[in-house]
Amino acid sequence: MKISVIIPVYNAESYIGRCIESVQVQTFGDWQMILVDDGSNDNSLAICQKYAEIDDRIQVMHQENAGAGAARNTGLTKALGEYIVFIDSDDYVAEYYFELLSNHTEDVVFINVEAVDGNGSIVRKEYLSVYKNMKKDDFMRAQMTGKINWGGVRKVVKREILEKNNIKYSNHKVGEEALFTYCSVYYSQTIAFIEKPAYFYILRADSLSHTKMDDPWGEVALALKAKTLDNGSYAKYADTVNAFILTAAAVSADRLAVNYKREEYRKKIESLYISLIDKLDKAYPIDYNHMSLKAKFLGKLLLGRHFSLIRAISRSKRLMK
Structure with missing residues (x-):
């Protein structure tokens, strides 16, 4: 072999x-x-x-x-x-x-x-x-x-x-x-x-936690959704695709909270929330069971529009790595 x-x-x-x-x-x-x-x-x-x-x-x-x-x-x-x-x-x-x-x-x-x-x-x-x-x-x-x-x-x-x-x-x-x-x-x-x-x-400085991108996983999540649609598995995995879209938004929310001052953060997090609601497929639930605890926590805060709390938590503990 x-x-x-x-x-x-x-x-x-x-x-x-x-x-x-x-x-x-x-x-x-x-x-x-x-x-x-x-x-x-x-x-x-x-x-x-x-x-x-x-x-x-x-x-x-x-x-x-x-x-x-x-x-x-x-x-x-x-x-x-x-x-x-x-x-x-x-x-x-x-x-x-x-x-x-x-x-x-x-x-x-x-x-x-x-x-x-x-x-x-x-x-x-x-x-x-x-x-x-x-x-x-x-x-x-x-x-x-x-x-x-x-x-x-x-x-x-x-x-x-x-x-x-x-x-x-x-x-x-x-x-x-x-x-x-x-x-x-x-x-x-x-x-x-x-x-x-x-x-x-x-351990490298160019890992995800060091990459200077506001939304490193957003496009990846949409590409994964497109792949499941292409191979006919979307109906089976739509809830997990929703979970990945939410996870990507949670990663982005954490970065925005840490990298921007309060006024700029507020504008960007509002835009992120609107984009998230548009991307989620309302015909399917969100597969929280297969999300990390960190992504699930911040994701639920984001869906609840608890933007100030996200900022306070992210800046104090850096939950998302």
């Missing part, structure tokens, strides 16, 4: 070597690595090419800067493996990752991830295996709303599933993994979990 590893690379000269080498030392050796340079303006491309010169399992592609989602899609065009593994260029994987994966035959395999600091010390454990006994429908709904992390690197998908159903990453600046994750699970017949921590990511 061959494994295809796709790594989008953008200005990663300081850490791409560690990422590549963590794959080269895998105890399972039948893999193909596709490095996609996404218009880097540092030495990333040259470093990638140097590794490719001495290891014929490594292939380098280059494109004008288009974002991580587009870079992963580019890599998919050259993938030959049975399974597709995604790794971010500033992260690294355990040497046993691929060997554990080689023991699986399921359509989608989720992995356990640990967040580490610059010294490699564990800051947070993010184990998807805690959901291994959850019904697939509940698991997918919780991922649709973001209650369970999407994360392209958190799962491995059979190439056959991706190609057969034309599953690709979206071009959103934030949340480009959401539709990919939903489609991968939706079209899968079987899923599994690797319980030993296999992936380690460095």
Whole structure:
């Protein structure tokens, strides 16, 4: 069984070597690595090419800067493996990752991830295996709303599933993994979990909590709604789509509360509320069961027009991360 590893690379000269080498030392050796340079303006491309010169399992592609989602899609065009593994260029994987994966035959395999600091010390454990006994429908709904992390690197998908159903990453600046994750699970017949921590990511300043966008998930939620309409699953998942739309609004409300002074905040939160009411499908309920507690709390406050309370809570506790 061959494994295809796709790594989008953008200005990663300081850490791409560690990422590549963590794959080269895998105890399972039948893999193909596709490095996609996404218009880097540092030495990333040259470093990638140097590794490719001495290891014929490594292939380098280059494109004008288009974002991580587009870079992963580019890599998919050259993938030959049975399974597709995604790794971010500033992260690294355990040497046993691929060997554990080689023991699986399921359509989608989720992995356990640990967040580490610059010294490699564990800051947070993010184990998807805690959901291994959850019904697939509940698991997918919780991922649709973001209650369970999407994360392209958190799962491995059979190439056959991706190609057969034309599953690709979206071009959103934030949340480009959401539709990919939903489609991968939706079209899968079987899923599994690797319980030993296999992936380690460095906490980065460009994470969702640091991205300077008032509404990072709003367009993603609408894109997910469009996807369910397209594949005929909307009637079944409309309540969860409503929940994701509300979650996106809750994330936005929190950001507005923190980033704007009172008068400007009031204008923007009023506009957000009007937009939210327009986006929600009144013919269906809101699936609160598959929303995070934080999103549910702020979402209900937003629907109740408790704008001052949202501002007070968000500015004092920063509930939404």
